[in-house]
Amino acid sequence: MGSRAVFGAALLELASRRDDIYVLSADLIISSGLDRFSKAYPDRCFNVGIAEQNLIGVAAGMAHDGATVFATSFAPFISMRAGEQIRVNLGCMGLNVKAVGISSGLSIGHFGNSHYGIEDMSVTRSIPNITLLCPADGAEIFKVVFAAADLKGPVYIRLTGGVNNPVVYGCDYEFVIGKSIRLREGDDLTVITNGTMVYQSVKAAEILQGNGISASVVNMHTVKPLDTAAVDEAASRGPVVTVEEHSVIGGLGSAVAERKSTLKNTFPQLFIGLPDSYGKPGDYAYLLEKYGLTGELIAKRIEKFYRGV
Amino acid sequence: MRDGDFNRARIESMAGAMRRSILDMSYKCGSGVHLGGGLSVVEILAVLYGAVMNFDPSAPADPNRDRFIMSKGHGVLGLYAALAQVGFFSPDLLETFQQNGTDLASLTVMNINLGIESSNGSLGQGLSMAVGIALHARLRGKTFNTYVLLGNGECNEGEVWEAVMSASQFKLDNLIAIVDDNSMQSDGESRGIMDMSSLSRKFDAFGWDTMLVDGHDVSSLYRGIAQRTADGRPKAVIARTVKGKGVSFVENSRDWHHNRLTKSMYEQALAEIGVS
Numbered sequence A: 001m002g003s004r005a006v007f008g009a010a011l012l013e014l015a016s017r018r019d020d021i022y023v024l025s026a027d028l029i030i031s032s033g034l035d036r037f038s039k040a041y042p043d044r045c046f047n048v049g050i051a052e053q054n055l056i057g058v059a060a061g062m063a064h065d066g067a068t069v070f071a072t073s074f075a076p077f078i079s080m081r082a083g084e085q086i087r088v089n090l091g092c093m094g095l096n097v098k099a100v101g102i103s104s105g106l107s108i109g110h111f112g113n114s115h116y117g118i119e120d121m122s123v124t125r126s127i128p129n130i131t132l133l134c135p136a137d138g139a140e141i142f143k144v145v146f147a148a149a150d151l152k153g154p155v156y157i158r159l160t161g162g163v164n165n166p167v168v169y170g171c172d173y174e175f176v177i178g179k180s181i182r183l184r185e186g187d188d189l190t191v192i193t194n195g196t197m198v199y200q201s202v203k204a205a206e207i208l209q210g211n212g213i214s215a216s217v218v219n220m221h222t223v224k225p226l227d228t229a230a231v232d233e234a235a236s237r238g239p240v241v242t243v244e245e246h247s248v249i250g251g252l253g254s255a256v257a258e259r260k261s262t263l264k265n266t267f268p269q270l271f272i273g274l275p276d277s278y279g280k281p282g283d284y285a286y287l288l289e290k291y292g293l294t295g296e297l298i299a300k301r302i303e304k305f306y307r308g309v
Numbered sequence B: 001m002r003d004g005d006f007n008r009a010r011i012e013s014m015a016g017a018m019r020r021s022i023l024d025m026s027y028k029c030g031s032g033v034h035l036g037g038g039l040s041v042v043e044i045l046a047v048l049y050g051a052v053m054n055f056d057p058s059a060p061a062d063p064n065r066d067r068f069i070m071s072k073g074h075g076v077l078g079l080y081a082a083l084a085q086v087g088f089f090s091p092d093l094l095e096t097f098q099q100n101g102t103d104l105a106s107l108t109v110m111n112i113n114l115g116i117e118s119s120n121g122s123l124g125q126g127l128s129m130a131v132g133i134a135l136h137a138r139l140r141g142k143t144f145n146t147y148v149l150l151g152n153g154e155c156n157e158g159e160v161w162e163a164v165m166s167a168s169q170f171k172l173d174n175l176i177a178i179v180d181d182n183s184m185q186s187d188g189e190s191r192g193i194m195d196m197s198s199l200s201r202k203f204d205a206f207g208w209d210t211m212l213v214d215g216h217d218v219s220s221l222y223r224g225i226a227q228r229t230a231d232g233r234p235k236a237v238i239a240r241t242v243k244g245k246g247v248s249f250v251e252n253s254r255d256w257h258h259n260r261l262t263k264s265m266y267e268q269a270l271a272e273i274g275v276s
Helices: A003-017 A035-040 A052-064 A075-081 A083-092 A120-125 A138-150 A197-210 A228-237 A252-260 A284-290 A295-308 B008-028 B035-040 B042-052 B073-085 B091-096 B126-139 B158-169 B199-205 B218-226 B263-272
Strands: A021-025 A045-047 A068-074 A097-104 A131-133 A155-160 A181-184 A189-193 A215-219 A222-224 A240-247 A269-274 B067-069 B146-151 B175-181 B209-214 B235-240
Touching: A003 A021, A003 A035, A003 A097, A003 A138, A003 A155, A021 A052, A035 A045, A052 A068, A052 A075, A052 A083, A052 A097, A052 B126, A052 B158, A068 A075, A068 A138, A075 A083, A075 A097, A075 A120, A075 A155, A083 A097, A097 A120, A120 A131, A120 A155, A120 A222, A120 A240, A120 A252, A131 A138, A138 A155, A181 A197, A189 A197, A189 A228, A189 A252, A189 A295, A197 A215, A197 A240, A197 A295, A215 A228, A222 A252, A228 A240, A228 A252, A240 A252, A240 A295, A252 A269, A269 A295, B008 B035, B008 B042, B008 B073, B008 B091, B008 B218, B008 B263, B035 B042, B035 B073, B042 B073, B042 B146, B042 B175, B042 B218, B067 B126, B073 B091, B073 B146, B126 B146, B126 B158, B126 B175, B158 B199, B175 B199, B199 B209, B199 B235, B209 B218, B218 B235
Parallel strands: A021 A045, A021 A068, A068 A097, A097 A155, A131 A155, A189 A215, A189 A240, A240 A269, B067 B146, B146 B175, B175 B235, B209 B235
Antiparallel strands: A131 A222, A181 A215
């Protein structure tokens, strides 16, 4: 299942348990995986049309009156077209809205730069009061949706990945907002990552193992509040590499670096992510390859970096 | 909406007391204030708080209270004066207006305990919130009304019209928008900046019931706001007002969108509104 289908399934399950759950979208009910939801709960699912600013405002009004509201649109539209509405309603007023950026990163392929989500982490991370979650796979999307609903306050959920997201978690585990998960133990360095880059990073660590480099992999599913203890521990062990399907400016790498730069005697950090530019469109696999975000290419870059430090 | 609770003389007297408070706040705070817009909304807020809305200042979070969203956050002088008049807080608190660390900022900051429902000032956002509140209220079977006050200049914002569309799509007959149409905005006369032509025809075109009223005549305002609309239609009351109403040198002056009231101006203004 892709991230959007899982998201829709998670909300169906959530709504069956809680009657305060509402879903709004800006003409992307179907694209958000909410077609079944809208049929099952016509009185709890509303389309505001192609109007993202109003989307956030209406969601905020419902939350003002006690509802828990998920609002969806493509990542750049919800985070930037409605960026100031998010700032005022979720940031300043702290209203209980879960803004969901679907198809973030590069997963929307041929749509190109208008639809890629390469700045949304940076934008939402800089707004006070907002919890920022980037789930790694379908199981984690499910957990993120439930955890976001349980948290009384504003959340931005960043959904990355293509139609078939590879599975990171083979079995159940405990998900706690703000508490990262060490997926793999290694002595030489730590890879801190999130979203669909978790899968690629685990793959990279396996390749590195074969080349004599032992890498830990940490799933930093919550970018804000950041699990600073996990960053401190990683920095104390050795070099840190951040891997994100997002611009290297302002996202996960920056969040980790902001913490790490306050620590004494740490190694340099390698930022793996998207460059500070807009490129040509292509399908998801092509783009991951082009930007060096596959397991193989991540491993190569980490090995070169590691040999250099 | 209250029933049969309109007394013209009482509301006019409330409006007079609000103007006095507005001038006191403006002078005493010692800094520039949004005086023009603060004075144009006085009668609108006096009618809403004095005769129309249901609320209990001793239970400001009462889930059944009528909601008021000050979308034109720049009208705070009028709002704070009204809230103090009806007892949401002591008039003493008005002394803290625009002082360091205050709860009474120059643009609204949400504070339910003080009766301030939302944070505004970034224009164009309040109607969307009001749509969300009214929609949720209807879905939950609540009978309160949601009132929202916009400025005519604010109606330049695209989000206003996104919200206008959605209110009729969602058939929100529990939503009443009032536009303080003082024909001016920050840079001067609206006609020369961005001519919105007929606001009532625009709301009408989007499926709203619309009323045109004299925004300084409390009876006209009350009739416009209180009259029941057709089922399923939100209502827009376009209130023709004068920016800076009541103080000659503030009226229709682009210098008074935001300016500082000196002692001599303050004294002249008090005399003009009939305070000796």
